[in-house]
Amino acid sequence: MSQYSSGGFWRRLMSxxxxxxxxxxxxxxxxxxxxxxxxxxxxxxxxxxxxxxxxIRLAVVQDDHSPVASDFVSGLTLSRYFNPLPAQSLHSAxxxxxxxxxxxxxxxxxxxxxQLSTGQAQVQLIVSGSEAPRAGPIVNYMNAQVxxxxxxxxxxLGLGQAPGARIQLVERIWFNDANxxxxxxxxGLIVLIMTLVGxxxxxxxMAREWExxxxxxxxxxxxxxxxxxxxxxxPYFGVGMLGLVLxxxxxxxxxxxxxxxxxxxxxxxxxxxxLVALGIGLLISSATKNQFLASQIAILASxxxxxxLSGFVFDLRNLPVGIQVISYALxxxxxxxxxxxxxxxxxFWPLIVKDCLILGGYALVLLSLARYVTRKRLD
Amino acid sequence: xxxxxxAVRARAVHKAFYDKQTRITQQALKAVDLQIPSxxxxxxxxxxGAGKTTLLRLMAGLMQADxxxxxxxxxxxxxxxxxxxDRISYMPQRFGLYEDLSVQENLDLYADxxxxxxxxxxxxxxxxxxxxxxxxxxxxPAGKLSGGMKQKLGLACTLVRSPxxxxxxxxxxxxxxxxxxxxxxIIQQLIAEEQLSxxxxxxxxxxxxxxxxxxxxxxxxLLAQGSPAQLRRHAAGRCYIATPSNGQSxxxxxxxxxxxxxxxxxxxxxxxxxxxxxxxxxxxxxxxxLLGGAPLRGTEPxxxxxxxxxxxxxxGGAPAQVDALEQKPPGDNVGSGSDVVIEVRDLVRTFGDxxxxxxxxxxxxxxxxxxLLGPNGAGKTTTFRMLCGLLPSTSGFLQVAGxxxxxxxxxxxxxxGYVSQKFSLYGNLTVLENLRFFGGAYGLRGxxxxxxxxxxxxxxxxxxQERTRSGELPGGFKQRLAMAAGLIHxxxxxxxxxxxxxxxxxxxxxxxxxxxxxxxxxxxxxxxxHFMEEAEYCDRILIQDAGKRLAMxxxxxxxxxxxxxxxxxxxVLSMEETFIGIVERGRNGLGAGEVQV
Numbered sequence: 001m002s003q004y005s006s007g008g009f010w011r012r013l014m015s016x017x018x019x020x021x022x023x024x025x026x027x028x029x030x031x032x033x034x035x036x037x038x039x040x041x042x043x044x045x046x047x048x049x050x051x052x053x054x055x056i057r058l059a060v061v062q063d064d065h066s067p068v069a070s071d072f073v074s075g076l077t078l079s080r081y082f083n084p085l086p087a088q089s090l091h092s093a094x095x096x097x098x099x100x101x102x103x104x105x106x107x108x109x110x111x112x113x114x115q116l117s118t119g120q121a122q123v124q125l126i127v128s129g130s131e132a133p134r135a136g137p138i139v140n141y142m143n144a145q146v147x148x149x150x151x152x153x154x155x156x157l158g159l160g161q162a163p164g165a166r167i168q169l170v171e172r173i174w175f176n177d178a179n180x181x182x183x184x185x186x187x188g189l190i191v192l193i194m195t196l197v198g199x200x201x202x203x204x205x206m207a208r209e210w211e212x213x214x215x216x217x218x219x220x221x222x223x224x225x226x227x228x229x230x231x232x233x234x235p236y237f238g239v240g241m242l243g244l245v246l247x248x249x250x251x252x253x254x255x256x257x258x259x260x261x262x263x264x265x266x267x268x269x270x271x272x273x274x275l276v277a278l279g280i281g282l283l284i285s286s287a288t289k290n291q292f293l294a295s296q297i298a299i300l301a302s303x304x305x306x307x308x309l310s311g312f313v314f315d316l317r318n319l320p321v322g323i324q325v326i327s328y329a330l331x332x333x334x335x336x337x338x339x340x341x342x343x344x345x346x347x348f349w350p351l352i353v354k355d356c357l358i359l360g361g362y363a364l365v366l367l368s369l370a371r372y373v374t375r376k377r378l379d
Numbered sequence: 380x381x382x383x384x385x386a387v388r389a390r391a392v393h394k395a396f397y398d399k400q401t402r403i404t405q406q407a408l409k410a411v412d413l414q415i416p417s418x419x420x421x422x423x424x425x426x427x428g429a430g431k432t433t434l435l436r437l438m439a440g441l442m443q444a445d446x447x448x449x450x451x452x453x454x455x456x457x458x459x460x461x462x463x464x465d466r467i468s469y470m471p472q473r474f475g476l477y478e479d480l481s482v483q484e485n486l487d488l489y490a491d492x493x494x495x496x497x498x499x500x501x502x503x504x505x506x507x508x509x510x511x512x513x514x515x516x517x518x519x520p521a522g523k524l525s526g527g528m529k530q531k532l533g534l535a536c537t538l539v540r541s542p543x544x545x546x547x548x549x550x551x552x553x554x555x556x557x558x559x560x561x562x563x564x565i566i567q568q569l570i571a572e573e574q575l576s577x578x579x580x581x582x583x584x585x586x587x588x589x590x591x592x593x594x595x596x597x598x599x600x601l602l603a604q605g606s607p608a609q610l611r612r613h614a615a616g617r618c619y620i621a622t623p624s625n626g627q628s629x630x631x632x633x634x635x636x637x638x639x640x641x642x643x644x645x646x647x648x649x650x651x652x653x654x655x656x657x658x659x660x661x662x663x664x665x666x667x668x669l670l671g672g673a674p675l676r677g678t679e680p681x682x683x684x685x686x687x688x689x690x691x692x693x694x695g696g697a698p699a700q701v702d703a704l705e706q707k708p709p710g711d712n713v714g715s716g717s718d719v720v721i722e723v724r725d726l727v728r729t730f731g732d733x734x735x736x737x738x739x740x741x742x743x744x745x746x747x748x749x750x751l752l753g754p755n756g757a758g759k760t761t762t763f764r765m766l767c768g769l770l771p772s773t774s775g776f777l778q779v780a781g782x783x784x785x786x787x788x789x790x791x792x793x794x795x796g797y798v799s800q801k802f803s804l805y806g807n808l809t810v811l812e813n814l815r816f817f818g819g820a821y822g823l824r825g826x827x828x829x830x831x832x833x834x835x836x837x838x839x840x841x842x843x844q845e846r847t848r849s850g851e852l853p854g855g856f857k858q859r860l861a862m863a864a865g866l867i868h869x870x871x872x873x874x875x876x877x878x879x880x881x882x883x884x885x886x887x888x889x890x891x892x893x894x895x896x897x898x899x900x901x902x903x904x905x906x907x908x909h910f911m912e913e914a915e916y917c918d919r920i921l922i923q924d925a926g927k928r929l930a931m932x933x934x935x936x937x938x939x940x941x942x943x944x945x946x947x948x949x950x951v952l953s954m955e956e957t958f959i960g961i962v963e964r965g966r967n968g969l970g971a972g973e974v975q976v
Contacts, residue, residue, distance in 0.1 A: 008494045015491030019480065026479040214475025217537070220439045220546075221492040222465045376460065379396070379442040 012223055016231030020205075024235045033201055034239040035246070038193045042250045045185045056138050059093035059102035060084045066113035072123075073108070075149045081141045103128045104138055183258075186251040187339045188312040191332050192303070193243040194270065198277025199284070199302040200295065202236050206285035207294035219376040229367075229374055233278050240274040251343070261342030265352060269342070272359040273335040277302065279366025286373040306332035331362045384453070386544050386576040387438055389413040392447035394433055394599075398851075407433040409599045410447070415578060415592065417544075420570055422587040423580040424686070425596035426883025428853065431580035432472060434596070435548045438578070439469045452543055468493075468542035472549045474533030478522030482513055482532055485521050489536040499540070507535040510565045526755040527558025534565060541569075547579040551586065553880060555754035556911055556955050557962055563589065582883075584683045585955070593682075595689060597883075603689050607682050614656050614684035617644070621653045621673045629653055630895055630916065632673060637892060639669055645687040645888070648915040650951035651935050656684045658691075683884065690885055718745040720872055720903050721766065726775035728761050735761040737926040738775070743919075745871075748894065748904045750917035754962055758926040759907050760876070766905065767797050767874055780871050793821060796870035798861045800877045806850025810841055810860055813849050814867055821868035835863035839893075855886045862893070866902075873897065875906040879913065891916050911955040922961050929965040937961065 024030050062073055076084045085102055087093035096102040107124040115121040125142050129135045209215045218228065244267075251257040259266065280302050288294045306312065309323065310332035316324060327333050338355035341348050394408040408430045415421050423431045436442045438451050440460025449456050451463045476485055486507070490500055508514040511531040516524065521532060534550060547566070551559040563586065569575055579590070587593045588607045595602040595610070603610060623632040629648045636646035636655055642665055646655040653673075657666060666675070721743040728736040736758040743749045753759045764770035765777060768784050768791050777784045782791035804813045814835060818828045836842050839859040844852065849860055858878060865873060875894075879887045887910070895916065898904050906917070914920050915934050922930045922937065930937050934954060941960035942952040952960075 011494065012492050015488055019477065019484070019488050022484065023477065023479050209475070212475060212478075213471060213473040214477060216441065216471040216473075217469065217475040217533070218492070219441060220464050220467065220469035221489065222461075222494065223492050224461070376464070377441055377443070378436055 008222055009224075009227065013227045013230055016223070016227060017234045020231050021235045023205075024239070030201060030205075030239075034197050034236075035242060037196065038243040038246050041189060041193060042186075042247060042254075045189050056082050056104060056134075056141070057102045058082050058084050058138075059087040059096045059105045061087045061090050061093045061105060061107045063110040064108050064112040068113045068116060069108050072112075072149055075152075076106070076145065079141075079145060082145070097126070097128055103134065106142070183255070183344060184340070186247065186255055186257045187343045188310075188336055189251075190244055190247045190270065190339055191273070191306055191310065191312060191336050193247060194240050194274050194335075195277050195302050195306040195332060197236065197240040197243050198274050199281040200298045201239070202232060202278050202281030203284040203288075203294040203298040204291055205236070206232055206282055207288055207291045210285070210289035211291055216378065225374045225376055226371060229282060229371060232282065233275075236278060236281075237271075237274055240277070241271070244270050244274075257343060259343055260346035261352075262347050265347065266339065266342045269335065269338050269352070269356055269359065272356060272363055273331065275363035276331045276335075276359055276366060279363060279370055282370035283366060283373060286370060302332075305330050309333070310336045312336055331359060334358045384417045385414055385450070386417045386419075386452060387413055387415040387578065388448075388450045389434075390448040392434075392437065392449055393445045394430075394437060394442065395445055403851075406599050408437075408444075411596075411599075411601050413594065413601070413604075415576075417576045418574050419576060419591045420566075420589070421576075421578045421592045421594065422590035423578065423594050423596055424582070424584065424587045425580075425602075426582060426886065428598065429596040429883075430599040431596055432548055433599075435469070435546050435578070435580055438463075439467065439546055440464050466542065467544040467546060468537040468540075469546040470533055470537040470548060470550055472552060474530070474536070476521040476529055476533055476536070479520055481518050481520055482524070483517040485532060485536055486539060490539040493540045495540045503539060507538060510568065511535050512561070527554050527561070530554050530558065531562060531565070534562060538569065541573045541575065543576065545575050545577045547577065549580050549582065551581065551583060553909065555757075555909060556958050557754050559583075559586075560959065584681075584686055584884075588682045595686065597690065597693060602693060610685040610689075611680045611682055612685065613688045614644075614680035616677075617657045617659065617661075617688070618678045618680045618684050619655050619657070619675050620649070620678050621655060621670055621675050623651075623653065624673045625671070627671075627673070632670075634892060634895055635671075636669065637888060642666065642669055644691045645684065645884075647888075647912065649912075650915070650938065652951075654678070656680075656687055687884060690883070694885070719743070720745050720780055721749075721905070722776070722778040723766075724776040726762070726765065726777055727773045728758075728765060728770065729773045734926050736765070736772075736923075739921075739923065739926075739928045741921055741928075741931060743872075743903060743905065745903055746898050746901050747918045748898045748906065748916060750914050750920035751905060751907045751923070752911070752914060752920055752958060753923035753929075756925065757923040759923060761926075762923070763874060763876055763905070763907065767795060768792050793868065794871045796865035796868065796873045798865040798873070798875050798878055800880070802857050802861060804849050804857075804861060804864055807848055809846050809848050810836075810852070811845040813860065813864055817864040818867045823868060831867050831869070835867055838866075839863040855882065858882060858886070858890070866897075870902070872903045872905065875904065877907050877909060880909055887913070911958045912953065914954045914958075922958065924962050924965050927965065930961050 024034075058076070060073055060076065062069055073084060076082045084106070085096065087096060087102075087105070090105070090107060093102065093105040093107070097105060105124075105126040107126070109115075109122070109124070112121055112123065123146065125139065127135045127138045209218075215228075248259070248266075252259065281298060284297050284301070285294045288297060305326070309319075309327045310330055311327070312332075316327050316333070319327060334355045338352060338359075341351055389411055392408055392411045392413075393406070395404050395406050397404045411430070411434065423434060425431055433442065437444055437449055438456065440451075440456045440463045443457055452466055454462050456463050477488070480488070486504060490503075495503065508517065511528075511534070513528065513532060513535065516528070521529060524532060530550060534547075537545065537547075550566075551562055554562065566577065566579070567589070570577060579586070581587055591606065592604065593607055593610055594604045603613075621632060621636070623629050629651050633646050633648045633653045636643045636653060642658055642661050644656040644658055646653055648654075719742050721741075723742070724740045725738045726736055726740065727734070727738050739758075739762065741749075751759050751762060761770065765772045765784070766779060768779070768789075772785070779791045780794040782794070784791055805816070808816065811832065814832045815828065818824075818831055823831055836845065839862055841856065841859060841863060844856060849857065852860060862875075862878070865875075879890055882890065891913065894904055894906070898918075908914065917934060919931065919933055920937055921928065930940055932940075934957075938952050938954070938957045941957050941964075942949075945951070
């Protein structure tokens with residue numbers, strides 16, 4: 001009976017992978033979640049959130065009415081980013097900000113022109129952080145505005161002013177210390193998308209087989225549970241990696257997020273996390289054996305925590321201790337930390353090694369558990 | 380394969396299931412002993428819940444017995460399930476076809492998993508596709524096949540190689556008589572050519588009659604075993620055919636006989652006569668008194684007769700407490716007259732370019748039992764849904780209970796009751812809550828609702844179960860509850876979509892006893908069924924195929940279309956043979972493929 005029992009591993013596995021891939025490609029809803037959703041998320045978090053900052057309602061408190069100061073303010077009026085709203089005093093400007101008529105205050109103190117002539121001037125910019133994603137760009141634009149105005153002044157006066165004659169923008173972001181930006185979001189987005197594809201889709205496909213009873217016939221063949229699981233994981237691993245590539249391309253070319261660390265490490269770390277996500281998905285579906293339950297649990301137990309508790313949006317240091325414990329139990333937390341470091345800071349090896357070990361451990365435990373739970377039994 | 384070797388040997392196999400929600404342990408198998416020789420065709424027979432599926436799953440290594448020993452092909456399944464699974468093929472009741480994969484891709488998958496070489500494959504495929512008549516559809520996604528074709532594909536997938544043992548779990552459930560016959564032809568052909576060992580579970584006793592050995596299971600116990608001939612012998616000398624006389628109808632005679640359960644084991648209408656099985660040692664005097672002068676003649680026992688004797692001996696009891704039925708005053712209508720409650724003219728329903736129902740016309744009179752029959756994909760369900768106002772018709776005239784369904788579907792719906800094929804009550808509500816909900820949905824409240832709830836509880840023998848969650852009811856009770864919910868608002872017309880599939884013969888007898896009583900009290904019944912013999916209970920039947928009307932009339936009239944003259948020596952054509960004959964005649968020259976919607 002050796003023809004049945006041994007040596008068929010690769011043939012069976014390849015056949016199952018072919019089947020899974022076909023099913024994946026034929027079911028439009030899978031592709032929608034696997035590829036359509038990442039694209040939508042990229043656009044929402046990328047463009048919708050940060051680049052579309054226009055018409056900034058800026059209360060301008062001009063305590064210095066010298067020609068120089070007025071020139072600076074009129075420069076703002078011409079900008080397509082700013083809508084300057086004259087304010088009588090700092091107090092009334094505050095009022096405007098509180099009742100939402102303005103989202104920022106620009107304050108030129110009465111000694112602006114005097115300071116400028118001494119070579120060191122300050123303008124104060126106060127930005128409302130209640131809409132955090134707008135705060136960053138407002139500061140950025142104002143910096144650009146200031147620089148541009150200075151450049152023009154140098155050109156116009158042609159008077160080789162002393163290099164020290166600069167305006168320093170003193171910025172304050174009120175109501176929100178953590179300033180989120182595209183750079184900050186895109187790496188986090190990778191985590192979200194991989195969680196979604198890995199956990200949500202996998203939980204659904206495996207539960208679907210339990211639900212439709214397709215496993216019953218499949219089990220009474222020489223197939224081994226490991227082969228069934230590997231075949232499930234493989235195509236979805238591909239979809240997850242596709243999501244990663246989409247995010248990285250968008251991050252690099254649409255949002256100019258730097259990738260300071262090693263691309264190879266980034267890829268390897270992402271694969272590790274994807275395995276973790278797939279393991280969670282397989283576990284959920286094996287435990288529930290029901291598509292509806294599996295999708296609910298996948299959202300509640302993996303996607304939402306990854307969104308809310310992993311540091312994707314909210315800084316973990318600000319969380320209460322109890323929640324922090326949960327956060328540090330989430331694999332997503334470590335992956336976010338790792339991937340942000342890799343994108344923005346570079347190869348910081350102690351952290352890379354630590355996080356990769358943690359993720360690898362999770363992957364091993366979860367996949368073994370999934371293998372243990374998936375048995376060729378119906379009772 | 381050495382003959383004389385055992386394919387399956389079970390010793391005192393026990394299996395219980397524990398329900399976490401109800402904290403009830405259900406014994407699925409109790410001390411089952413089996414010795415099934417290799418190279419034979421064996422049937423496991425029994426109603427739903429008898430333990431057939433559990434037994435097959437244990438053999439397939441998908442479940443573990445609580446105690447006892449089970450060897451399959453000489454291997455201890457408990458210890459080495461994989462070794463068994465490498466050598467057997469198993470077709471579960473709901474065969475897991477991958478619906479988004481094509482016919483060919485499904486076959487390829489199973490061929491790969493079973494390690495069938497490319498050389499063996501082409502020959503095997505050719506044969507299987509030829510036998511299943513699926514060669515034309517290899518590129519079609521499995522999900523787009525009709526029910527019968529899916530079942531054939533499932534069988535083909537399990538047969539991509541010649542297994543040492545083939546397990547088939549109710550391969551013909553939900554399949555029409557034509558496809559059923561085709562499936563059995565395939566199985567028998569393979570047995571003849573490859574000396575396969577096959578164990579098949581079935582609820583159809585005529586299928587069991589084709590097997591070498593039959594094991595009768597009931598509520599987890601082995602009730603009897605033996606060859607079909609041995610089992611038939613249980614009813615030997617107790618089978619008769621009675622011809623109704625004195626203006627009595629066959630159904631009236633049948634009802635009277637089946638109610639006399641101290642004398643009669645079983646009675647069914649059969650070709651305008653009544654076939655009956657008496658209890659042991661019934662005196663001729665008692666019998667003729669009961670028959671009231673209807674002439675009686677002896678007949679050969681059938682497997683079903685033997686089965687009924689076994690079940691009755693085991694369970695005793697009456698089939699239905701029909702005396703509890705509230706009889707409406709006669710003269711109200713009673714099964715006669717020209718009172719048309721459903722009128723259908725040139726009814727058409729299309730889905731895209733597919734015609735599900737092509738211009739069908741019929742009338743149903745008050746108090747009639749009207750059977751809607753047809754193979755899978757015949758448009759029965761579509762017709763049904765249009766009659767119930769669940770689906771608008773594409774064209775044609777449709778009037779139900781005096782209301783034109785094109786204009787006033789809602790008001791017609793109040794006058795009809797619908798019991799769907801699947802159990803569609805709320806499983807986590809109790810019996811009483813379900814009835815109250817459905818009563819309320821039909822506008823009953825207060826005393827009226829209470830009175831109706833009590834009445835249907837009584838009528839359907841559900842007293843004592845009011846507080847049970849309906850999801851936890853045994854199959855027969857569920858079916859009765861569904862009927863009770865469908866009748867709570869005293870509809871003029873009751874629609875029943877395959878109400879008896881999966882029910883045991885006893886439950887089916889009492890079901891039909893209730894239906895005939897309901898019809899006598901003036902309720903019109905429209906019913907579909909896969910048990911062709913049940914068409915005998917209908918006043919008139921309509922046979923459809925591929926959306927077209929093929930035949931309509933009383934069962935006898937329809938039978939005469941196929942068998943116009945019958946020599947006295949010739950047996951009465953069974954409804955199943957009649958049905959197949961009608962459909963085949965209709966298909967000659969048509970040749971349209973089956974399509975499912």
